[in-house]
Amino acid sequence: MLPMASYSSSALFILFLLPTFSMAASTYYDICPVDCGCPDQNEVTMHLYLHQFVAGANHPNRNEEFVIASSYPNGFGTTLVDDWYLTATTNPNDNIVARAQGMHVQAGQSNANMWYTSHNIVFQDDRFKGSTLQVMGIIAASSGEWSVIGGTGEFSMAHGSIKFTTDPSSTSEDAVRELNIRAIYTADNPQAARGTTSVANATRLP
Secondary structure, X not given: OOOHHHHHHHHHHHHHHHHHHHHHOOOOEEEEEOOOOOOOEEEEEEEEEEXXXXXXXXXXXXXXXXXXXXXXXXXXXXXXXXXXXXXXXXOOOOOEEEEEEEXXXXXXXXXXXXXXXXXXXXXXXXXXXXXXXXXXXEEOOOEEEEEEEEEEHHHOOOEEEXXXXXXXXXXXXXXXXXXXXXXXXXXXXXXXXXXXXXXXOEEOOO
């Protein structure tokens, strides 16, 4: 049995941590310092959902448009411009956290489903408003991974990856992808990055 003093100290420590755990459970992102000897390096992880409302005249809610139609086999060279958006849940009517603005191009001559993508993820919630992540990669299956090759604002000099998978909530109108984002960046405002800031129900960890 632990001495009474040790038990009381342990109990107080656990009670001290409970608010932190409770707040962290409601957030879509987490930021932690990187212990690499580099000044002001942080790692951000995010869990978001991308909504791609498909193009076409019969899709009034579309957030992409054809800009180049192709007559080549497998639609090689077909190009669409995108203004996809990201939310914290699968609900397309949820608050928009960011927009994925860029394009996707059918880049496979022998595969009709080999889409090269290049996007700026532009954040518009209060916490990261105006900051961006530059993302590129391929959509060729229901799951995959994209590269984070840069960033601006809060995410200056970002690098990392985004793992995505098609979510079961997808419909014929809304192709929903679950995104797990992980990136290391140089904090634009080191003091703010070490603090705790609320965005709706989201609280960043120190």
